[in-house]
Amino acid sequence: MDRDGEEPRGALPDGGAERRDESEPLDVNEAVEADWVAETTPFERIYDVVRGTYEPQSADRIADRARVSPTTARKHLRTLVDAGEVSTRQDGQATRYRRSETAIVTDHAQSLLAERTPAEIASGVAEMKGKIREWREEYGVDSPEEFARELEVSDADSDRGAVLTEWQTTRRNLALAEAALAIGAASDSGHLTGEGGDRDGDEDASAVV
Amino acid sequence: MSGDGRPDEGEASERVEGFGPIDPTALRRFRDLFLDLEPLVETAALDDPVNPQTLAIELTDGVGTATGARLDIRWSLSGNYAVHYSDETGRNFRFDRHPKPDAPRRHFHPPPDASSRPVEPSCVAVTELQLVARAVHHRWRYAYEHGTFEEINTAENPP
Numbered sequence: 076m077d078r079d080g081e082e083p084r085g086a087l088p089d090g091g092a093e094r095r096d097e098s099e100p101l102d103v104n105e106a107v108e109a110d111w112v113a114e115t116t117p118f119e120r121i122y123d124v125v126r127g128t129y130e131p132q133s134a135d136r137i138a139d140r141a142r143v144s145p146t147t148a149r150k151h152l153r154t155l156v157d158a159g160e161v162s163t164r165q166d167g168q169a170t171r172y173r174r175s176e177t178a179i180v181t182d183h184a185q186s187l188l189a190e191r192t193p194a195e196i197a198s199g200v201a202e203m204k205g206k207i208r209e210w211r212e213e214y215g216v217d218s219p220e221e222f223a224r225e226l227e228v229s230d231a232d233s234d235r236g237a238v239l240t241e242w243q244t245t246r247r248n249l250a251l252a253e254a255a256l257a258i259g260a261a262s263d264s265g266h267l268t269g270e271g272g273d274r275d276g277d278e279d280a281s282a283v284v
Numbered sequence: 285m286s287g288d289g290r291p292d293e294g295e296a297s298e299r300v301e302g303f304g305p306i307d308p309t310a311l312r313r314f315r316d317l318f319l320d321l322e323p324l325v326e327t328a329a330l331d332d333p334v335n336p337q338t339l340a341i342e343l344t345d346g347v348g349t350a351t352g353a354r355l356d357i358r359w360s361l362s363g364n365y366a367v368h369y370s371d372e373t374g375r376n377f378r379f380d381r382h383p384k385p386d387a388p389r390r391h392f393h394p395p396p397d398a399s400s401r402p403v404e405p406s407c408v409a410v411t412e413l414q415l416v417a418r419a420v421h422h423r424w425r426y427a428y429e430h431g432t433f434e435e436i437n438t439a440e441n442p443p
Contacts, residue, residue, distance in 0.1 A: 103407060103422050103439050104408070104409045104415075107410060107418035107419045107422060108410065108415060110418060111412075111414050111415055111418060123313065123413075123414055126309055127307065127309070127313070183308060187334065191333055199335060200334075202334075203335050223302060228302060229383075230385055231302050231303035231382045236302060240302065240306065240337075243305035244306040244335070248334065248335045248336065249335075251308075252335075
């Protein structure tokens with residue numbers, strides 16, 4: 076079901092065909108799946124799975140991944156779409172679902188603003204910009220994509236593979252941190268909820284949560 | 285993680301086929317689950333909240349003679365991961381899932397040094413974060429309770 080299909084099950088004894096003896100212990104993959112299903116509700120599993128879904132997928136596929144029925148998956152996905160957590164794309168007859176970009180940004184901003192002041196985030200932004208500038212200069216390329224092409228990075232475990240991942244990650248974290256600062260400033264102005272009408276919102280606030 | 289029933293095919297068409305950018309949301313989901321599962325967690329935190337690359341989990345005990353250990357976790361937007369155990373006695377192992385030349389996508393860097401080559405196929409076959417975190421926890425617990433790394437990369441516990 077959820078297992079990778081692209082490689083032989085090297086270390087996996089495939090006991091699927093035979094009926095299991097009840098007293099036989101479950102293998103690690105079966106055991107953790109049983110625990111997950113026992114300890115969570117279908118909605119919790121759908122929500123958790125969709126929080127890590129960045130490429131649009133069908134409701135059937137998401138149902139499969141969350142160990143729920145397709146009907147249940149559709150119902151909960153509709154709720155999450157209405158709540159702005161999930162966005163949809165029409166693919167012919169089929170609807171495909173993924174984590175919405177708004178949810179990605181607000182989620183990250185919330186965590187970040189809870190842990191760091193706007194001034195600290197701003198200094199982090201400057202640091203990330205500096206790192207990206209240094210990679211561009213050091214390797215003579217403009218982007219991580221060009222870096223991967225020009226330097227033929229094929230092994231993620233190599234030093235260059237590590238730089239590639241760090242560069243891609245930093246670029247994304249930079250965009251998220253800038254969005255968090257904007258959300259923090261809007262929130263700090265007090266205008267979002269119609270309060271604090273006499274504040275300009277441009278002061279250097281320290282607590283924004 | 286792309287088409288229906290055909291995970292990992294075609295997703296790399298116009299992209300760099302590599303580990304992929306780290307997903308901070310995934311690191312937080314992993315952290316929250318591990319805090320629930322493991323009483324020996326001393327701290328569990330992202331390395332840098334503004335530019336997170338790794339989740340570090342410090343444990344108050346280790347396998348066998350080790351009296352402290354840590355797990356460093358990376359998880360990408362495309363569902364690739366690396367979970368690296370290291371302890372005070374200098375022993376390491378890693379459960380990984382990412383493209384690697386001449387190796388299965390899901391592979392295990394065995395103890396004591398978790399060297400880059402050769403690697404073994406990993407016993408962790410599940411791919412959802414909730415399940416991978418639980419599976420890694422399951423194997424760590426097995427090694428911890430038995431005081432040895434033997435059978436750590438084995439799906440089925442010996443009787």
